[in-house]
Amino acid sequence: xxxxxxxxxxxxxxxxxxxxxxxxxxxxxxxxxxxxxxxxxxxxxxxxxxxxxxxxxxxxxxxxxxxxxxxxxxxxxxxxxxxxxxxxxxxxxxxxxxxxxxxxxxxxxxxxxxxxxxxxxxxxxxxxxxxxxxxxxxxxxxxxxxxxxxxxxxxxxxxxxxxxxxxxxxxxxxxxxxxxxxxxxxxxxxxxxxxxxxxxxxxxxxxxxxxxxxxxxxxxxxxxxxxxxxxxxxxxxxxxxxxxxxxxxxxxxxxxxxxxxxxxxxxxxxxxxxxxxxxxxxxxxxxxxxxxxxxxxxxxxxxxxxxxxxxxxxxxxxxxxxxxxx
Ligand SMILES: NC(=O)c1ccc[n+]([C@@H]2O[C@H](COP(=O)([O-])OP(=O)(O)OC[C@H]3O[C@@H](n4cnc5c(N)ncnc54)[C@H](OP(=O)(O)O)[C@@H]3O)[C@@H](O)[C@H]2O)c1
Numbered sequence: 134x135x136x137x138x139x140x141x142x143x144x145x146x147x148x149x150x151x152x153x154x155x156x157x158x159x160x161x162x163x164x165x166x167x168x169x170x171x172x173x174x175x176x177x178x179x180x181x182x183x184x185x186x187x188x189x190x191x192x193x194x195x196x197x198x199x200x201x202x203x204x205x206x207x208x209x210x211x212x213x214x215x216x217x218x219x220x221x222x223x224x225x226x227x228x229x230x231x232x233x234x235x236x237x238x239x240x241x242x243x244x245x246x247x248x249x250x251x252x253x254x255x256x257x258x259x260x261x262x263x264x265x266x267x268x269x270x271x272x273x274x275x276x277x278x279x280x281x282x283x284x285x286x287x288x289x290x291x292x293x294x295x296x297x298x299x300x301x302x303x304x305x306x307x308x309x310x311x312x313x314x315x316x317x318x319x320x321x322x323x324x325x326x327x328x329x330x331x332x333x334x335x336x337x338x339x340x341x342x343x344x345x346x347x348x349x350x351x352x353x354x355x356x357x358x359x360x361x362x363x364x365x366x367x368x369x370x371x372x373x374x375x376x377x378x379x380x381x382x383x384x385x386x387x388x389x390x391x392x393x394x395x396x397x398x399x400x401x402x403x404x405x406x407x408x409x410x411x412x413x414x415x416x417x418x419x420x421x422x423x424x425x426x427x428x429x430x431x432x433x434x435x436x437x438x439x440x441x442x443x444x445x446x447x448x449x450x451x452x453x454x455x456x457x458x459x
């Protein structure tokens with residue numbers, strides 16, 4: 134029988150709840166402890182998901198010898214320091230996206246994981262979803278021929294959020310690019326690789342983070358048009374077009390089980406598996422890596438996280454998005 138992987142969660146906000154629900158659906162792992170800066174929040178969370186240990190500080194979680202891996206679900210500005218502390222305590226880490234604010238931090242986090250000889254992975258969950266795996270298989274297998282055009286976006290109306298919220302506060306690594314623009318940038322990187330040139334333009338908020346941002350990635354013979362925004366809702370279908378066919382990932386593409394493949398003038402719809410909210414697949418990946426004593430995932434590697442961060446750093450440089458941590 135597969136070894137049971139014992140998890141802890143640090144930072145008990147909105148995403149931590151969704152993750153805990155999905156963790157309950159994955160076999161061969163258990164949620165052993167949760168930690169929050171607020172003990173009441175930790176106890177309420179623990180009782181909701183039948184977790185034995187609830188800590189009102191993070192240090193106790195780092196020291197808990199029963200825990201093998203910590204899911205870091207704190208805000209963007211704290212991914213770097215929380216991950217480093219966990220790694221230095223010998224814990225494996227699955228850290229929420231973006232792995233960190235900039236490439237300098239990511240380089241340090243990867244170096245620390247290597248030095249400590251512990252597993253580190255960015256929780257870029259979309260990479261592990263069946264639909265994205267299928268798209269990659271079709272594209273790599275030449276099913277739609279050489280890629281010429283990709284369109285992906287991610288938007289929602291978050292204009293009601295305060296300037297101090299994680300969406301708009303630069304001290305919290307705010308802005309649409311790091312929060313949701315990371316998904317379209319990821320899709321272009323996954324399917325087309327590193328672009329030859331990037332052109333980007335942003336509408337900045339009064340707090341000097343991007344409220345909306347448009348990006349054009351140019352390659353030898355293809356282009357990717359990418360976009361994210363906190364200013365409006367939209368359908369969010371992704372389009373991937375090659376010389377011999379097209380793939381459409383249904384709305385909302387980053388979590389959709391539905392694909393449409395258009396080829397030779399015929400259209401086929403594929404409804405793939407989708408377990409829980411979609412976080413189950415990254416949890417399975419981390420569990421398997423730990424059982425196989427891997428220090429990184431080959432599906433979403435350290436280098437993938439670093440390249441993704443470098444792309445976002447270049448986009449920020451062009452559009453004047455500067456964080457205090459830069
Ligand atoms: N993968 C996904 O689908 C997805 C979706 C949404 C968000 N995310 C990512 O998940 C992370 C957390 O997002 P969220 O929506 O869960 O955030 P959230 O609910 O606003 O907050 C998460 C936790 O961050 C800590 N926190 C909140 N305000 C803080 C402050 N002012 N200073 C220091 N710490 C503070 C709290 O931890 P304590 O409980 O310890 O107090 C809180 O529980 C972000 O990095 C975001 O990019 C991922």
